[in-house]
Amino acid sequence: MDVEALRTFVAVARNGQFQAAADELGISQQAVSKRIAALERHVEATLLVRAARGSRLSPDGQVLLPHAKKVLAAVEQAEQAVRPGSRPLRIDVLNRRISPAQAVYRFYRSHPEMNLDTVTLSKENAAQAAEAVLEGSVDASFRALPADRVPAGLSAERLLDSPMELLVGPGHPLADAPRVSPADLVGHRIWIPGIRPGTEWAEFYQEMSEVFGLSIDALGPHFGDEALMDALADSASLATLVGSGDRYLWPRNHDLRRIPLHDPTPVYPHALLFRSGDLHPVLTALRDHLRATGPRVPPDVWVPDWADR
Structure with a gap:
């Protein structure tokens, strides 16, 4: 599973909009759409329901969100553990x-x-x-x-x-x-x-x-x-x-x-x-x-x- 796709999914869930997530991550809205589409293909489920005023989590997206946050937290801890100066x-x-x-x-x-x-x-x-x-x-x-x-x-x-x-x-x-x-x-x-x-x-x-x-x-x-x-x-x-x-x-x-x-x-x-x-x-x-x-x-x-x- 692509960690950056998970990161993008969490950002969209938090902001409710693809463009706001793109601004937060420093990428284009098109890149956000591609990452979400790739993630949905990987899990074989629709994670976000698009609407005129933004996006909301589907039932499958609501199930995935807490797990995605845990994965990202574990990745952050792993990176921090080996970052220069983080360990003795x-x-x-x-x-x-x-x-x-x-x-x-x-x-x-x-x-x-x-x-x-x-x-x-x-x-x-x-x-x-x-x-x-x-x-x-x-x-x-x-x-x-x-x-x-x-x-x-x-x-x-x-x-x-x-x-x-x-x-x-x-x-x-x-x-x-x-x-x-x-x-x-x-x-x-x-x-x-x-x-x-x-x-x-x-x-x-x-x-x-x-x-x-x-x-x-x-x-x-x-x-x-x-x-x-x-x-x-x-x-x-x-x-x-x-x-x-x-x-x-x-x-x-x-x-x-x-x-x-x-x-x-x-x-x-x-x-x-x-x-x-x-x-x-x-x-x-x-x-x-x-x-x-x-x-x-x-x-x-x-x-x-x-x-x-």
Whole structure:
């Protein structure tokens, strides 16, 4: 059944005249007549009785009218549900402690009227996250993905470079340093539990360890961030790496130290993946916000070779 024919039928029933219905719908009276005739042929019944001063509903038209209104209301609801901005922007932030989640949270704090929903596809690698964006499971995802691996139909905008910091306990030899270079970390064990093979962050740390000669490992089970903080506080040799925008909390008596890296500064290159041509207004506002408020990155940046492709 033609939805526009139903819409025209309801307009004629409401106005009582073909010309008034045509004016309301912005079409010609001839188009109104053609739509009504097509609808009557489809239902095999006369719906409107023509008279000198207008039209009135036939008995069959009176039966059809409430159903036609329900159909049009359902169509309107369906259109509204997928209209840009009518539903929340669904965005994958990977992990709620790291800088993408914190950046989206700051965006929401400054734009509380924006309708968004954050998820964590933490078990998917970048290729799987990109597929989730393509198929519409999520609208966008923060990932470190080389340009030559971005699937057709997606756009990737590098919007959130996250400088790396060393995190150590008070007994570590580097605990009192105001800043350190990657060369200073040679010979120290850097423990990053939870690195999964095949993920983009595994590639990042692998290349970082090879370029700077570092000992970065994920040995042993990962009992959570709190357990990692406990281990750092109790160790005089253990260290880990975190992003400058990552949010970690620990008891005050742990006295952990976050130490910036420099000469060069390793940077984790978060890109925002989204469907090309996506007009969701919250996505546009978020991209504008990140461009304007992204973290200040020092000039001596190091990123993996694949991040520049």
